[in-house]
Amino acid sequence: MLNTERLAPSQGLDDDIPESLQQRVGRLYARQRLGMEKDQEADVAAQEVKFLGMGSAPSAHQAIRAAVVMSGLYRRGLRNSARVELSHNHIESPRLPPLFDGVTILQLSDLHVDMSADAMERVVQLVEEVAYDLCVLTGDYRARILGPLDSILAGVARVRASITGTMYAVLGNYDSLRMVPAFEQMGIWTLLNECETIERGDQRIHVAGIDDAHFFRLDNITKAAAAIPHDEFSILISHTPEIYRQAAHAGFKVLIAGHTHGGQICLPGGIPLKLDAALPRSMGAGSWNYRGMAGYTSRGAGSSVVPVRFNCPPEITLHHLRRSP
Numbered sequence: 001m002l003n004t005e006r007l008a009p010s011q012g013l014d015d016d017i018p019e020s021l022q023q024r025v026g027r028l029y030a031r032q033r034l035g036m037e038k039d040q041e042a043d044v045a046a047q048e049v050k051f052l053g054m055g056s057a058p059s060a061h062q063a064i065r066a067a068v069v070m071s072g073l074y075r076r077g078l079r080n081s082a083r084v085e086l087s088h089n090h091i092e093s094p095r096l097p098p099l100f101d102g103v104t105i106l107q108l109s110d111l112h113v114d115m116s117a118d119a120m121e122r123v124v125q126l127v128e129e130v131a132y133d134l135c136v137l138t139g140d141y142r143a144r145i146l147g148p149l150d151s152i153l154a155g156v157a158r159v160r161a162s163i164t165g166t167m168y169a170v171l172g173n174y175d176s177l178r179m180v181p182a183f184e185q186m187g188i189w190t191l192l193n194e195c196e197t198i199e200r201g202d203q204r205i206h207v208a209g210i211d212d213a214h215f216f217r218l219d220n221i222t223k224a225a226a227a228i229p230h231d232e233f234s235i236l237i238s239h240t241p242e243i244y245r246q247a248a249h250a251g252f253k254v255l256i257a258g259h260t261h262g263g264q265i266c267l268p269g270g271i272p273l274k275l276d277a278a279l280p281r282s283m284g285a286g287s288w289n290y291r292g293m294a295g296y297t298s299r300g301a302g303s304s305v306v307p308v309r310f311n312c313p314p315e316i317t318l319h320h321l322r323r324s325p
Contacts, residue, residue, distance in 0.1 A: 018181050025192050029218070033177045036216055041146055068265070068306055077265075077308025082118035084301050084314045086126050089287050091294045092324040093253050095233045097203035101323040105235075106132040106163075108316050109258030110172070110300030113155030115143035115307050119314055120155060123301050124162040126316055134198070135163050137188065138258040139172025139212065139239030141179065143304060153182045160186045168196065168207055172239035172259065173215035174304075191237065193220040195227055206234040208252070214240040214259060214277070225250045241297045242279050248293040255295045256319065260284045262299035266311040285312070 017030045025033075068074050106127070113120055142152040156179075160167070167188045171177070180190045189196070191209025198205050206228045213219035221236070221243065228234045228251070236247050241257035248255075262285035263272020275284045282288055288295045299315045 018178075020181060021177065029192075030177060033211070033216060033218055036218075037145070037176055040215070044145055068308055073310070074308060077306075077310055080309040081116065081303045081307050081314060082122055083309075084119050084122040084126060084316060086130060087315045087317045088320065089296050089317055090320045090322060091254055091296075092322045093233065093294070094324050095231075095253055096321055096323040097200070097205065097233060098323055099200040099203045100205055100233070100321060103134070103321045104132040105256070105319040105321070106130065106135040106316065107138060107256055107258075107296070107298055107319060108135070108159070108301055109138040109239075109298035110140040110261060110302050110304065111137075111156070111159065112143040112174070112300075112302030112304055113141060113159070114151055115304070116302035116314075117155075119302050120159055123159055123316060127159075127162045130318060132165070132318060134165065134207075135167045136207070136209075136237045136256060137167065137169035138237055138256060138298060139170050140174045140259065140300075140302075140304070141172070142174050143302070145174050145176075149176060149179060149182075153179065156183070156188075157186055160188060166198075168209060168237060170209040170237050170239055171212055173212045175212070191224070193218075193223045195224050195234075204232065206232060207237065208234060209237045210243070212239050213243045219243060221246050221250050225252070240277060241283055241295060242277050244279065244283065244290050244293070244295055248291040252293055254319075255293055256298075257296070258298040258300050260297055260299075261304060262286075262297070262312045264300075264303060264305075264309055264312055268311055270311055272312070 021030050141156050169183060169188050169190045183190050193210050195206055195208035208224040210219040210221060210224050230251050234252050235254040236252040238257045240259040244255060260275050260277050263275055266272045272284055283297055285297050285299050298317055299312055301314050301316050
């Protein structure tokens with residue numbers, strides 16, 4: 001059974017790293033990721049203690065939560081957060097091999113299963129009604145970086161049970177490396193700066209995935225793309241779209257990401273009040289293009305910080321790949 005307990009201060013990291021992770025990503029990488037997770041947990045816990053003791057001003061997230069509740073709009077926003085939509089995105093490329101023309105990729109992003117139970121029920125319903133060839137999960141499976149993982153893994157498992165076929169995933173800035181063994185027991189292959197090749201007949205495409213580039217910054221596009229021939233069709237899945245420049249210059253034809261939630265709380269017209277990402281606002285949600293690379297930033301299926309949505313409905317996305325002349 002997967003050990004999801006947090007490390008005790010006196011416990012050595014090496015003793016807590018699953019052997020399977022050490023063999024695949026290396027002991028140094030695993031120590032870095034788990035060590036940074038412990039540091040982040042400690043920082044967040046200290047901030048919460050200070051706030052509860054009124055030793056510090058509320059954070060921006062705490063201020064947003066309080067403002068929504070006090071405005072009287074909380075119930076409406078809560079209902080909105082459960083109304084997950086199925087979006088369609090069409091991607092055309094002359095580099096797409098003919099045998100892959102018409103392939104569909106289902107994207108689920110930012111599930112935050114412990115904050116978004118009603119939304120997850122809607123996700124399951126939508127997934128069971130749609131046909132697709134491949135599914136990708138683009139990170140942030142939990143709503144808080146503290147606490148045990150058992151309930152998170154159970155929530156992901158409920159969604160996983162509705163999905164058929166091959167699945168690839170990446171980790172987000174809320175996620176733990178400790179999730180990976182359980183994910184892979186479920187049949188969710190987690191790409192940690194790695195690449196998989198998908199073949200149809202004598203033709204192929206490549207799907208690469210990187211570790212979180214927003215907080216942990218353990219993304220390594222060079223490693224993920226190392227085995228991809230420069231003239232072959234490749235897709236990069238990343239939690240955040242903030243690495244769009246690196247991805248385009250590395251030769252990726254498609255970048256599929258999430259993280260931003262589209263702003264989650266937006267003005268009419270979908271204008272976000274805030275995007276927690278360093279990138280142009282035009283890349284904050286939906287489809288976009290950069291130097292010939294097709295990009296898509298999901299609004300996410302779940303909610304973060306506070307379980308409400310305004311003018312920014314949650315979504316899962318079906319990407320349609322088409323070969324252009």
